[in-house]
Amino acid sequence: MWERISVVLLLVLNYVLVAKGETDDVDFSTLKSLMSTWKNTPPEWEGTDPCEDWEGIKCRNTRVTSITLASTGLGGQLSGDIGSLSELEILDLSYNKDLTGPLPQSIGDLRKLSTLILVSCSFSGPIPDSIGNMQELLFLSLNSNGFSGVIPTSIGNLSKLYWLDLADNQLEGSIPVSGDGTLGLDNLHHAKHFHLGKNNLSGTIPLRLFSPEMALIHLLLESNKLVGKIPSTLGLVKSLEVVRLDGNSLDGPVPSNINNLTNVRDLYLSNNKLSGSPPDLTGMNALSYLDMSNNSFTPLDFPEWFSTLKSLTTLMMERTQLQGQVPSSLFELVNLQTVVLKDNKINGTLDVGSSYSSRLRLIDLETNSIDNIKQTEVSNVVIILKDNPVCQETNERGTYCSSSQSNFSYSTPPNNCEPGACSSDQISSPNCKCAYPYTGTLAFRSPSFTDLDNKTHYLMLEDSLMRSFKSHFVPVDSVLLSHPRRDSTGYLKLSLQVFPSGLDHFNRTGTLTIGFMLSNQTFKPPQPDFGPYFFLADGYEHFGNYEGLSESNKHSNIGIIIGAAVGGLVLLVLLLLAGVYAFRQKKRAEKAIGQSNPFRRWDTVDSKSDVPQLKEARMFTFEDLKKYTKNFSQVNDIGSGGFGKVYKGTLPDGQRVAIKRAQKESMQGKLEFKAEIELLSRVHHKNLVSLLGFCFDQGEQMLVYEYLQNGSLKDALSGKSGIKLDWIRRLKIALGTARGLAYLHELVNPPIIHRDIKSNNILLDNRLNAKVSDFGLSKSMVDAEKDHVTTQVKGTLGYLDPEYYMSQQLTEKSDVYSFGVLMLELISAKKPLERGKYIVKEVKNAVDKTKGLYGLQEFIDPAMGLSSTTLIGFDKFVNLTLKCVEESGEARPKMSDVVREIENILKSSGANPTEESPSISSSYEEVSRGSSSHPYNSNDTFDLSGESPYPKVDSS
Template sequence: MSERMLVALLLVLNYLLVAGGEQANGDLATLLSLMDTLKNTPPNWVGSDPCDGWEGIKCKNSRVTSITLSSNDLAGQLSGDIGSLSELETLDLSYNKDLTGPLPQSIGELKKLTTLILIGCSFNGPIPDSIGNLQELLFLSLNSNSFSGPIPHSIGNLSKLHWLDLAENQLQGTIPVSNGDISGLDKLHHAKHFHLGKNNLSGRIPPQIFSSEMALIHVLLESNQLTGNIPTTLGLVQSLEVVRLDSNSLSGTVPPNINNLINVQDLLLSNNKLSGFLPNLTGMNALSNLDMSNNSFNPLDFPGWFSTLKSLTTLKMERTQLQGQVPNSLFRLINLQTVVLKDNLINGTLDIGSSYSNRLRLVDLETNSIVSFEQNDGVPNVKIILTDNPICQQSEGVESYCSSSQASISYSTQPNHCYPATCSSEQISSPNCICAYPYTGTLALRAPSFSDFNNKTYYSMLEEGLMQSFKSHFLPVDSVSLSQPNVDSTKYLKMNLQVFPSGQDHFNRTGTLSIGFLLSNQTFKPPKGFGPFYFLADTYEHYGSSERLTESSKSSNIGIIIGAAVGGSVLILLLLLAGLYAFRQKKRAEKAIDQSNPFRRWDTVKSNTEIPQLKEARMFSFEELKKYAKKFSQDNDIGSGGFGKVYKGTLPNGKLIAIKRAQKESMQGKLEFKAEIELLSRVHHKNLVSLLGFCFEQGEQMLVYEYVQNGSLKDALIGKSGIKLDWIRRLRVALGTARGLAYLHELVNPPIIHRDIKSNNVLLDDRLNAKVSDFGLSKSMVDSEKDHVTTQVKGTMGYLDPEYYMSQQLTEKSDVYSFGVLMLELITARRPLERGRYIVKEVSNALDKTKELYGLHEIVDPAIGLSTLNGFDKFVDMSMRCVEESGCDRPKMGDVVKEIENMLKSAGINPIDESPSISSSYEEVSRGSSSHPYNSNETFDMSAGLPYPKVDPV
């Protein structure tokens, strides 16, 4: 901090000496202030001219006009000095989840600002009232933060505003409208987007917020606490295309003039307290998605006007007191995909007719009074649900219609006429079969007009639209991939997006900043019918060492700034004084560093003693580990990953160790590093890789583990390590892994969730006993919310619990799911995701319990030894229980342990006994070329980028 103060002092002097440069130097001083309060600013922010190639900075006439730093892993708080950038027009700091604190009042001093985007950060506190001073503002996106308090009335002063997105915060109070001299949102006549959903807004929807003068196309007020009537003024805004008022407490009748909204494609009024009669929506010929479910409407014979809505794809009228018979004319609507009429009073015969829409996929009439179904021969490609109807009391011929199960959503981009590449580490094979590190995140559609979410055409259209947008802006993108679509509780369609680089295996920082800005400022326009969207990017960690800033380069940058900022002999005296000052400060800093060392009170153990059974981790000195690893020589280098390198070492007593040495840019804060060591040092089990100690000195962070010599389970299954595993060996490996997990879940206090169980993270010792390793994504249940931890989704594709993925609620059952996938991998020796096939689905489809080996002959690994597989059926049954969709249907790891122990007992094996050492019956082929457990980047498949567990309380 003292060097920064010195630079500021010198810049003031430069202001006095150099006429005409004061404004540019002011911008530099402001950016230096930002660098003081923010971590992880771009590494090329060096020199005295931010207009000379600083990443994320654009200038005009030597003044900073644009800062776009999305997906940059920024951390800290935004300095109030930001208001000094008087020429700033664009500020985009989206997708920096560790950017926190309040938005400074000085934001209102940026009088030329046209674009303010802060999506997916962690800003909190009230939105400052000064934001209403930004008279040039066109685009305001503050969604997906933690802002609280009321929506400022002053936003109504932004007369040029086009886009307003405050969704997914914790905003409270009423929707502000003008009153006398006080402005409100009703003054925003040029705004086309009001995105205010998923907050805590209350009170009535004020009638004056809508008028014929408004240009609105999207009104999203879903998932708030709004009460009162839907104002009749809504019917005056004929430009509207999407209206979401669902999941509030609105009451009264739906205004009959709502059918004036002839351009509306999505009308969602479900989950309110609306009453009276359904409004007649005849004439709304653009309407695709209509949902009025779960309201208190008067009983009404099924309206014939439903059949006149020519664009209708989705009709949901669950629990709305509809009665009578559904006319088959409804099913002839050519675009119709989904009809949900559950919990009504519908009776008579269901007759879909012979000329129903070929796009129809679901007709759900559960819990009604239907007595017969005309199409007894079936309706191809359409799921009919008639559960809890009188028809289901018949004895035969109705089984297929009397089940409530629905097909799960499944999609992933397929290879583009090529064979997927085999990639190492965290690289992924692109649709063009090229290994690369993609830019990733979650794309969410807030109101899609379609409901056939398994239709690949929609995803292909979205992928094509994304590629066209990237290409038209000359971005270095090779291809895009969409996967794992799911509909959340608020009816958003979310999916994983991967964007692959062109010409190299990773993006540079400029590439990710450009892609992030294109998605954050809505430059990309999705195809019609996909509705409004937002994007939340993951942190990108694969820029390469050339773009990472070391502490030494930071120090040298200060020298460059000083040299460029000052000139002339008049500064010599100041520099001499600065040198004396810096020397004094250095001594103070060294003392402060010693005092702030979180390990200073930990006792060390001399190197010539035996390694203790740890209650606290042993502290090694840097010189000790340097000696044990032979000066970290290349010969002792046994692996690497995003965190740094791993070296083999030998203690004085001959014990082998593995030393993980973090790179500077991968290192954590002192307290976080200490907390993680304390976590690992309290975890001791024979089926967990043991932490022996650590090093925290000379700017180093190193972890010392026991050395496990026989590689990973994955290498054994694919034949890479030369170790053969028969059926009994595989049962033992499964048992050891299960015991390790059961210990973490049930005996550690507070419990620990591993979060990345996979075959690459199960190591085999000299007796082929399993040891769970790599706690880089582990989560402690300390301060957990009931029985789960709410956290960003991390893990490895193929092993990832779908329930955790959809809810972001991590539980022990997430590990159980991953373990179930591992069990299937033990049976088949196949990767969980291979050539677009998912092992869980493959086994489920092939499973036939009436046949030998449950009908799995073709996918069982031949190396397993097919003669005697005692307990095979029970092993498969347990595997499938572990991968149940709902976590509550999965067993606990303790129960899994008992079941596998019983399997071994039935085979005449004592599960308590250790495995014998490897004998000639388990030969090791090509031992010299075998892969070491620490030698694969995949062994350290760290989504979090760290070689040790990040245990942060929720």
């Protein structure tokens, strides 16, 4: 009886408090004004408190900080009252085609706005100059609207801007740069994205637009009306990865220094009026997509340097006055997929050779002067020689004399099930469930591949999408990709359908989350295959019926409110008394069972206690961690190892954590688990992953670490995370790792030997600072009399110290050896053991100190470039590496010596060893569940009791 009364009183009290309202009065009035000018606002906006009830509205301390209403069907105009939301930080109204009219000048009053996204609406008119007042703006995306007029010079005021996307509008005039007291886009030194394609921009590309201080990675100016020469200053922006200048009226020669852009992956210069000789791009080893078609270059024999572009997938040189014979070495490039050389003067014999790339799919030489072909059939390759002399011979009319290409269509196949019949407006998902999917088009502006028939690309993209949705707790059952095609601008477009989980439709929260993830680029496609993208959503009208409060329920009479308030006060008193009783009972229970808990005194503040006072590593209950991981849900399962599983969790304050949960068979005894936590709790260094806490509750053993979003060094070096590591960044990662190890070896008492240094155990924070992780194999040097620990051999293939393997005597120099292998990995991005070859032995045999870069060009990661002017201090780094991997531990340096040497190398390179890199986000947040490459697992560590994994040591 009393329980029922208490529940009723609590509900009534809650209603009274909500009815009072929590949102700031000015913000509430502003939202009501916006609501009055918009059509189709969410039904929840009938609630009395926007901060509590309104979908798409988020607040902090009663003030509105976020409005995200993507794909909600909004109509009308954006009221000038928007400027009154003085605490607003995020505004996303994307994919609402019925939002029209101009942006109000008052939008510039949003001085705290960091994110403004209005993708694929119907806004028009000029972009207001007041936009330059938003000094906190990081992300500005207004693409796919009808904006006209010029690009405001005031955008140059946005010194923090990271992302600028004004593409696919009707903007005109010149690109603004600074001068005569005004600012321009050249002032945006921190911006990485200039997406200005598909407008009506005219005039020349200003010489002043580019400088070495810029951090640009994407320069997209395609399909405008730009004229004049390509400025030579473009070659100064060495961070560039994608350059699109195609579809303009640019003329004159291409600057010779364009080959300084050694990080450029995609270069589009087609459909201009460029003259002179095609530029020599030797040294652009990252270049995968090159299109210089339809220009006015002078006649030139087929350049030999094409065959040196090791990363090349696509060569497009249609109508470029090329002549002579195509060398067979071109087709040996291992990544080559497509060669289009139509309408040139190429002659002689087409010889594809016997060692052509296994990825080669198309060779189009239509309308040239080829009079012979060496191979009439080349497996899996379409050859087109229509309108060549070889096809005019009556006896030579092979399939290559046709211009037809095989048609290809892709759609995500069913997942081991048979699709059933769905209602007329529902669609069957890949899991054969009928539902209403959220749909739209993914458009990739510069994909680095052209083999659209390769299903691997789409499988990667599907997997990446699902991992991203799961990591953001979006209830997605599956995704379906279909109809891959390239449009006239070279964009790769894919139809996307996202299917709901549990129900046959998404609720509004689901569509808002998906829309925001795709509009603000939270989702990162696999890199470098897909490159920059945008999303165009279709409308979604299947939210289902909402059961709101009736008018009679919304307006209670005064007597009920007063009665409810009195009842609520009585209830509060009862709850307080019950709480005191429960607290006393809890204390008695803790005292009764706590005597057997080895951690019972760790919460005390007695400074005389002989146990660690874990001020930072706190004790969590099992129920705490269960809640933070959504009941250890599958979507939060981000890795596994011999110990058990790793889960991502979110603490109440919003901090993300990685939680290692031991499986029953791998759990330690109480005292051993306590000893490990004691070891971890006494190491605190900025280059070590922090232990935040642990759980020893309900028969569970769990460790809680800080979560680092940029993943492992291994993923960065392999390209899996999409993070670009230049030479200086690699030096700083080596320095950070060395500092962490030096701290363990020389400043912790007693010293600690990590025993498992490898690229998978070096994690990168948001500024790419290196942090050593996974202390599961660490050993403490508790006996000060000895310089080693005799222990069973454990470690990871390829990184293990041979001296430790032979003697079973573990020393600090064992970590130094593993670090030396890691340094070789930083140089080469190669695995230590690959195809039976051991990188230490290979490098030692190849080093020639009389040659530039010590003759190690074949080992250097092409992503860094091979220039001695870029790799300053490379020889010193190699010398240090070779010292670290000496066979004798005594011959290896201490980690503190290593730190000093790397600091000196950085200083000689002009870099500051103490300066941090700017914040950066990875191309993906999670790796595949269960993958051994996850930074918080250790699947590839092992006990060594059998044959050595290392090549036999030559005693000579």
